[in-house]
Amino acid sequence: MKIISNVNELKTYLKKEKKIIGFVPTMGALHDGHLSLIKTARKECELLVVSIFVNPTQFLAGEDLDKYPSRDDADKKICKLAGVDVVFLPQRSDIYGDDEVSLNAPNVRGFVLEGATRPGHFDGVLTVVNKLFNIVNPDNAYFGKKDAQQLNLISLMVKQLFLDVNIVAVDTVRESDGLALSSRNIYLSKEERKEALKISRSLYMASKMVQKKVYDTHEIKKVMSEILEPLEVGYIEILNREFEVLDNIEIGNTIVLVEALVGTTRLLDNIWL
């Protein structure tokens, strides 16, 4: 397994190889969620690149950039065991200069949910993913459904900028009790971890209500908010795959999304119905 930090070195290497490239962008602190993306990519591609880069431009002032977990050595081991060919591990100065061109998230889909509470976050995400795509030039790039809005906006960027990459969406990996895996879960105390289960429970309840043919999204959201109490809820939204608000569930075209603060940790989760 190669570990490369330099952009030109990586570009030269990948061009020379002339293989079908799979790409998994991450911010490190790898867990089984990331591993699921890596394993899916490993099966589908000849040359597998994983990037580990805590992208500063997607963190807003006062957010947890400085305390974002960093575990490069453990991450490298995980990648090696999973059969990754190249770990791209750039420094900030490899990716960003002083006076930067950047992308703006679209007005409608970019400024709801996460985009509403974290204005500028998706500008940073799109900018770095676009840069990474230009560096790696992958055939396939793998993203988790867990970050549904990110996945949606990246797919939109690929379409609107006519990028030549196939976006593959991978299902959310959960702990056996339902908690969605996240690099931020390590911040949770024992008590908070228990509280955090209300998030997946509220989503399972939404799914159960739909199975019982309750399609009114307002009714579902009301029950979900009761389950989530007393957590500070950022949003509960029920949207179609185009990220438009639904009054009634459309089976096969619905995403139920929750963001809640558990202690001081913001957690996201969703299910696709």
Ligand code: AMP
């Ligand atoms: P991050 O390192 O948090 O930027 O995540 C890197 C990629 O892993 C993104 O595409 C995430 O959506 C994906 N990911 C994070 N957590 C999970 C999970 N629990 N299940 C599946 N994919 C995930």
